Amino acid sequence: MPGKMPELLVTGDVTITIKVFELTSTGAPKLNSLMAYTQHNITNKLRGETMEYNRYLSNYDTKANKFNINTMATYNVRYRINYIVKLKKINRLSQLSGNDFVLAVVDRIGFKTDNLTTSGLTLRQGGPATVVYNDWCKYPNISMHEFFHTLGLEHIKGASSRKSLMAEVAGINNNMISLSELSIMNAYLMRGLVDMSDGAYANPTLNTAENLRKFLNNPTNGFKYNKANFR
Ligand SMILES: [Zn+2]
Numbered sequence: 411m412p413g414k415m416p417e418l419l420v421t422g423d424v425t426i427t428i429k430v431f432e433l434t435s436t437g438a439p440k441l442n443s444l445m446a447y448t449q450h451n452i453t454n455k456l457r458g459e460t461m462e463y464n465r466y467l468s469n470y471d472t473k474a475n476k477f478n479i480n481t482m483a484t485y486n487v488r489y490r491i492n493y494i495v496k497l498k499k500i501n502r503l504s505q506l507s508g509n510d511f512v513l514a515v516v517d518r519i520g521f522k523t524d525n526l527t528t529s530g531l532t533l534r535q536g537g538p539a540t541v542v543y544n545d546w547c548k549y550p551n552i553s554m555h556e557f558f559h560t561l562g563l564e565h566i567k568g569a570s571s572r573k574s575l576m577a578e579v580a581g582i583n584n585n586m587i588s589l590s591e592l593s594i595m596n597a598y599l600m601r602g603l604v605d606m607s608d609g610a611y612a613n614p615t616l617n618t619a620e621n622l623r624k625f626l627n628n629p630t631n632g633f634k635y636n637k638a639n640f641r
């Protein structure tokens with residue numbers, strides 16, 4: 411039962427970097443302003459306290475002020491994290507590393523769900539994420555929607571999706587995120603809590619560049635992008 415567990419309060423700054431890889435054929439003149447808008451809005455949406463119940467973790471040694479990895483305990487974790495979100499433009503694959511989040515900006519996506527045109531396509535839980543440049547111009551929240559898939563959110567369908575950012579069908583008025591969605595994203599971001607508590611955290615075995623290459627070249631996805639710039 412939630413209330414019976416000891417509570418662990420987690421506070422601090424966490425920086426999230428999203429590398430934006432511009433791969434259009436015609437150029438993306440509004441990219442800087444779209445990135446600034448998206449960075450600002452992701453920061454706003456990730457703000458707020460969340461709880462994660464019954465999390466099985468290393469035991470927190472309050473005297474030593476760190477986790478003791480030799481013993482385990484179950485906690486209700488209260489997160490008060492200050493996420494610092496940075497969108498950074500890159501133009502070379504070599505600028506992608508380890509567990510970077512990546513958003514590739516492309517010309518077109520041929521893949522169709524429910525016969526709808528696809529403006530963005532993302533692998534859940536880590537990415538990569540992609541967006542069609544012209545659609546990002548029309549619907550400025552699309553890249554935030556795609557990034558939130560990266561953090562584990564699914565689509566919301568039907569009547570309750572009318573104002574939801576995660577509605578399957580994009581609209582300029584879709585920008586709401588619920589507390590339960592925030593909790594899901596926070597739990598994903600903080601899944602490495604014990605390692606993160608030591609400071610810098612990286613997952614070098616996650617080969618972002620190779621994952622992006624496979625995703626873009628998967629014929630089922632139907633990507634059109636500037637292949638000469640993918641280097
Ligand atoms: Zn979506």
